[in-house]
Amino acid sequence: MTKAPILEVRGLDSYYRQGTDTLWRKKRTQVLKKVSFTLGQGEVLGIVGESGSGKSTLAKVILGISRDYEGEIVHHSMRPQMVFQDPYASLNPAFTVGRIVEEPLIIYGKYDVHERKRRVIDMLEDVGLGEEFLVCRPHELSGGQRQRVSIATAMIVRPKLVILDEAVSALDVTIQDQILDLLVRLKKENNLSYLFISHDLNVVYQCCDRVMVMKSGEVVEENTVDGIFDAPQHPYTKKLLLAAE
Amino acid sequence: MNRQIIKSPLHHKKNYFLSLGKGITGAMVVFILLGMVWQPYSPTAMDAMAKSQAPSLLHLCGTDNMGRDILSRIMEGAGTTFFIAACVVLIGFTIGTLIGCLTGYFGGLADVILMRVCDSITAFPSILLALVLVMLCGRGKYQIILILGILFIPSFARVVRGEVARQRSQNYTAAARLMGAGHFRIIFKHILPNLLPVLLPTLSIGFNNAVLAEASMSYVGVGVQKPELSLGGMLSEAQTYLGNAPWYALFTGLTIVLLILGFSMLGEGLSREES
Numbered sequence: 001m002t003k004a005p006i007l008e009v010r011g012l013d014s015y016y017r018q019g020t021d022t023l024w025r026k027k028r029t030q031v032l033k034k035v036s037f038t039l040g041q042g043e044v045l046g047i048v049g050e051s052g053s054g055k056s057t058l059a060k061v062i063l064g065i066s067r068d069y070e071g072e073i074v075h076h077s078m079r080p081q082m083v084f085q086d087p088y089a090s091l092n093p094a095f096t097v098g099r100i101v102e103e104p105l106i107i108y109g110k111y112d113v114h115e116r117k118r119r120v121i122d123m124l125e126d127v128g129l130g131e132e133f134l135v136c137r138p139h140e141l142s143g144g145q146r147q148r149v150s151i152a153t154a155m156i157v158r159p160k161l162v163i164l165d166e167a168v169s170a171l172d173v174t175i176q177d178q179i180l181d182l183l184v185r186l187k188k189e190n191n192l193s194y195l196f197i198s199h200d201l202n203v204v205y206q207c208c209d210r211v212m213v214m215k216s217g218e219v220v221e222e223n224t225v226d227g228i229f230d231a232p233q234h235p236y237t238k239k240l241l242l243a244a245e
Numbered sequence: 246m247n248r249q250i251i252k253s254p255l256h257h258k259k260n261y262f263l264s265l266g267k268g269i270t271g272a273m274v275v276f277i278l279l280g281m282v283w284q285p286y287s288p289t290a291m292d293a294m295a296k297s298q299a300p301s302l303l304h305l306c307g308t309d310n311m312g313r314d315i316l317s318r319i320m321e322g323a324g325t326t327f328f329i330a331a332c333v334v335l336i337g338f339t340i341g342t343l344i345g346c347l348t349g350y351f352g353g354l355a356d357v358i359l360m361r362v363c364d365s366i367t368a369f370p371s372i373l374l375a376l377v378l379v380m381l382c383g384r385g386k387y388q389i390i391l392i393l394g395i396l397f398i399p400s401f402a403r404v405v406r407g408e409v410a411r412q413r414s415q416n417y418t419a420a421a422r423l424m425g426a427g428h429f430r431i432i433f434k435h436i437l438p439n440l441l442p443v444l445l446p447t448l449s450i451g452f453n454n455a456v457l458a459e460a461s462m463s464y465v466g467v468g469v470q471k472p473e474l475s476l477g478g479m480l481s482e483a484q485t486y487l488g489n490a491p492w493y494a495l496f497t498g499l500t501i502v503l504l505i506l507g508f509s510m511l512g513e514g515l516s517r518e519e520s
Contacts, residue, residue, distance in 0.1 A: 065419050082423055090416035094438035104424040153420065 003040035005076055006161050006193045007062070010036050012071035014054070014061045014217075031057045032069070033217045039161070044187070044194040046208035046225070048201060048240065054217040055197045056085075059163045062195070077160035077193075085166035087146035091138040097124070097149050098134035104157045119156065127152045127182060144175035148182070155186060163195040168203060180207055201244040205229060213237045263514025266449075269507030273500075277327050280320025288313065288321040288474060297490040307492040309483075315493055319500050322474035326463075326504070329390055329475070330455035336394025337451060341401025342444070346432050348402070349409030360406065363399035371396045371454075372461055379467045389468050393458050397451060408443045412436045442519040449512030456504050476501050 014032035031054045039045050047055050060066040062073055063082055084090035091100055098120055105116045121131055127148040138146055147167065154162055164183065168176040184207060187194060198204050204211055204225070211228045213221040213236065221234040232238045285305070292312035300307040306315040348356040366374070371393075378392045412418065413436065421431045456476075462468035463477030471478065476497055483494035 060419075063423060065422060079425070080423075082420070084416045084420065086416060090420050092417040092421070092435055092439070094435075094441075103421070103426070107425045107430070150420075153424075157424070 003042060005038045005074075006041045006043075007039040007076065007080075007195070008072070008074040009038070009062065010072040010074075012036065012058075012061065012069060012073065014057055014066065014069040014071075016057065016066075017068065028068075031217050032061070035071075035214075035217070035219055037212055037219065037222065039193055039195060041160070041193055042187075042191050043210065044196055044208045046196045046198065046204035046211040047214060048198060048204055048211060049214035050240075051199065052216075053214045055199075055214060056165055058214075059165045059195065059197055063163065075161070079157050079159050080161040080163065081154035081157065081159040082163040082165060083147070083150050083154050083167040085169055087143055087150055087170060088138075090150055091146055091153075093138055095137070096134065097129075097136045097138070097141070100138070100149060101152050101156055104153060108157060123152045123156045124149075126155070126186070143171050144179065147171060147175075147179055151179075151182065151186070155190070158190065159192070161193050161195070163197065165197045166199070167196075169198060169200060176203065183207065201229075201240060213240065260514050260517055262510050263518055266507055266509075266511030266514045269503055270511050273323075273504050273507050274327075276320070277323050280324050284314075284317040284320050286314035286317045288317040289472070290314070297486065300492055306496040307490065309490060309493050310486050315496055318474055318479060319476075319496055322476045322479050322497070323500050323504070325386070325469060325473060325475045326456060326459055326477070326501075329386065329393075329459045329469070330452055332390045333393040333397055333455040333459070334448065334451045336390070337397025337455075338401050338448060340394075341398040342405050342440075344398065345402040345405025345407075346409050346437070349406035350413055350428065350432050350436070352410070356406075359402070363402055366396065366399045367403075371458060375458065375462060376465075376467060379462070384467050384470055386469050386473065389459060389462060393455060393462075396458075397455065400451060400454075401447060404443060404447045405440060408440050409436055412439050442515075446512040446516035446519070449508050449515060453505050453508035453512065456501070456508065460501050476504075 012032050012035040013030065015028045016031045017028055035054075035058060037045065047058065049055055057066065059082060061069045063080060095103070101120045101123060102116050105111055105119060111119065120134070124131070124133060129145065129148055129152070133141075133145070133149075138149070141149065147170075151167075167183070168179050171179060180203065183194070186192065194207075196204065196208055208225050210222065210224050212219055213228070213234065215236050221228065221232070221237050223233075228237060229241065232241055290313060292308065295304070295308050295312040297310050298304055298308045298312075304314050304316065306319065308314055309318070344359060348359050374396060375392050379388065382388045382392060409432070418431055418435060421435050426435065459468055459475065460477035460480065463475045464481045466478075466481065469475035469478055479497045480494060480501070483490070483497055487494055
């Protein structure tokens, strides 16, 4: 039953610097408190909690964007990727879609121009965008299309672990469903593992295997989706579920 | 089919600053380029028979007290002024952008220190500071370029720093790091192209200030030295003959005004275009 882990996190404390304390030092506030979990291969782990509960910080720490942490993070895969919440800010406005999706391959530096072009076109097709989008700029696209581009950018390096930070929260419901379908399809085709961060329990219910509930930096409950939704233990989980009814 | 184009109330008002700025700057650049390859007379050729003549078909802008053709002199002088301004802006822009990019991106102690240094440079009137530096480095065209270039660094550094810091907080830089891009790749490949809408007006205003600064310094006699011509130097020369050859000062001044007006309108137009 237990699958090989792809990500292990043990006793993670993380801090956030904000405001000024003295002239140069910034105030250091603790965001994550002793967070531990394991993500298995091919598994989708949902992380829910109100805003400010440390979900996004957790993602940033896992990916090394934020380095101010103590604890242990063990990756069992190469090049974990992330899809951001706001598809308006996560795509470079100065680049064309083709360039945005190609950039990871340019940095990776293993393929020549033709191979890169071919892979970019394949990838865009995979996320449901035609070749005509290659020369578009982000501001010409709709929210759903932008999120598809973000997904293509994340997936083009063939990661095994993708962190989806509120990846569908900025979209309206019909587009949400389309993007979720796309994510589920890509996961099946490539045997991906997702860390699915969301405040929307309905979305989490649709696509996750397990759920972790966070409150002010602590994991208050962790269980399978059915366990969480049918028999919530912690009062905070019950409150969240009531609010989502 | 009869189609009607409907202007929405949000439609941009016509940007007169931009078109006027482009027009004036373009005309001035053509005038200066023309002066490099062709001048009606030699700017230094004296003509004893034609001293202090009013503008005529023969001398479009008249002649000065030694019978030299003023149009030719303006062409030559404007070329020098333009060259100096271009070099000054190039120095200030390159180094300023570099400093702004690095401090804005990395922040930290270096950022605090460099920005305070920039603050203290800007706290002095730049002409005053330039005069002091001229006393230390000596007079001349290349000294002026170097001094003004250094003094122009802060204005570019500040603008770039602010914008880079803003862009850095955008998620696309985080996304770029996840792709494995190095810091310098992110700064120069990812962020720099996004600075263009802010940099263009700054460049234009910088040009405007550089022309003004060079003209002022040459006017007070610490800039370009005779016999080399520059607009500021010519203006101070023309002052002496204001009584019997007012066209000298008039046309020289007009050239400076047009240069500055063109660049400042261009800058204003570009920044309006952006917002």
